[in-house]
Amino acid sequence: MGRGFVEYTHAVSGRKDSVLFSAYFYYQLSDGAKLSVFETPAWCYKCKSFITAEEIPTLESLAAEIEKLQAGDPELAKFWSYVLDGAPIEKRIEQLRIRCGWRQSRRSPPRCLECGETDIVATPSAGDSEFKHPETGETLLVSGYGWTDLLPFIVEFTPEGERIGEQTFDDWEFDIIR
Structure with missing residues (x-):
């Protein structure tokens, strides 16, 4: 490790x-x-x-990443396919939506x-x-x-x-x- x-x-x-x-x-x-x-x-x-x-991260940056993944950005898809051990890109989008929920409720710096x-x-x-x-x-x-x-x-x-x-x-x- x-x-x-x-x-x-x-x-x-x-x-x-x-x-x-x-x-x-x-x-x-x-x-x-x-x-x-x-x-x-x-x-x-x-x-x-x-x-x-x-x-x-800002909510805007998270939304932009979701948008890029949904639009089929090939470089981003290739990167996350590697990180997610070949899992479909929808898994990353789901993770980002969970992070958006966390970010919306986060108050402290x-x-x-x-x-x-x-x-x-x-x-x-x-x-x-x-x-x-x-x-x-x-x-x-x-x-x-x-x-x-x-x-x-x-x-x-x-x-x-x-x-x-x-x-x-x-x-x-x-x-x-x-």
């Missing part, structure tokens, strides 16, 4: 910071369904570090997935991006991104992004709605 990551290098000191993602962060919905958490790297002012934060605070700022995740450290102003570079071989980190959240608990890999059931 692998986990995605992004690495930042401080331009002056050369120090590196990394953010690890998990495909096993999910919202526990009221009907018992598990909806995957979209993640983005961010700076958390409470943690004083680069962390993984929620990325909350994105949270730090470490401490739960909302005082965060998203940071770049790929490419040769250069940006200023949100707190110190030091120049940082996105110096790496990809996959690393680590055990999954499984965490359950409320629909509002509050941490409920963690599970071990051995006890977990694989039925997350992507």
Whole structure:
């Protein structure tokens, strides 16, 4: 099993910071369904570090993806066919409709997935991006991104992004709605 990551290098000191993602962060919905958490790297002012934060899509972006899938966008269909292990594209559309329902009821802003605070700022995740450290102003570079071989980190959240608990890999059931 692998986990995605992004690495930042401080331009002056050369120090590196990394953010690890998990495909096993999910919202526990009221009907018992598990909806995957979209993640983005961010700076958390409470943690004083680069962390993984929620990325909350707009209803418009979700509707646009449904529209593209229904219109038969070949690149999008090819991607989701791979992700869904060959399942029909209707499965992705169903998943997006569930996500739309969650999004319509979501009230809180994105949270730090470490401490739960909302005082965060998203940071770049790929490419040769250069940006200023949100707190110190030091120049940082996105110096790496990809996959690393680590055990999954499984965490359950409320629909509002509050941490409920963690599970071990051995006890977990694989039925997350992507």
